[in-house]
Amino acid sequence: MTDVRLGGWIDQAAVAVLYRQGSAGCEIFFIQRAKKPGDPWSGDIAFPGGRKQVEDASLKDTAIRETWEETGLDLFHHGAFKRKLSHQLTRSHRHNAPMIVTPFLFHWQGDDEVNLNHECDDALWIPLDFFNDRLMRSSLTWKQGHFSLQMPCYHYAEKTVWGLTLRMLDQIRQRRELFV
Structure with missing residues (x-):
């Protein structure tokens, strides 16, 4: 698996899309980003992940780190890597320049203990079937x-999944073959 080579002029990031078989069937893991002034993604529901660092050998390593x-979820020992998903183009809020985010799909096989750092306010598992119910889709x-724009979203337990996270989720939510 090779990463996109961009010559350093564009930011790269990676996220981990974790799933497990839970009491409600297949469940997807999300974090809620910490609320911080000036952060455009403050408080958003997202997949865990972030910018690629020099010490990361690959974008997959970025997602794991x-x-x-x-x-505190250790994908190296408890996450079975399934596949790299499609690159997503967005923007970096640091210099308002393009950024490519690469999602990686992992089957979580560890326990439920989560140890959130200062970047996260919450974490939750949401049943995949919730996202496949057309009646749950909102805006x-x-x-x-x-400027204002109507954007698609899902509301779950007072949390809102939308934007880039929803774009990634829409790529996989109806593809049951990915979650075996």
Whole structure:
């Protein structure tokens, strides 16, 4: 598996999409980002992950490291790597430049103990079937200055899944063959 080579002019990040077989069937793991002034993703529901660092040998290593740092979940020992998913183009809030985020799918085979660091306020497992129920899909109004836009989302237990996280989730949510 090779990473995209971008010559350092564009940020790269990776996230881990974890699933497990729980009491409600297949469940997907999410974190809630900590609320911080000036952070455009403050409080958002997301997959654990972050920017690639120089010491990361690959983007998959970035996803594994960031998941460990943010949640204490050890994908190296308890996550069966399944596949790399499609790269997602977004923007870096640091320099308002393009950023590529690469999601990696892992089957979680460890226990439920989560140890959140300062970057996260919460973590939860949501049944995959919830996202496959058309009636659960909703919308929210996203505002940026004087501009507003209706965006698709899901509301679950007072949390909202939308944006880039929803875009990644939409790629996989109806593909049951990925979750075996």
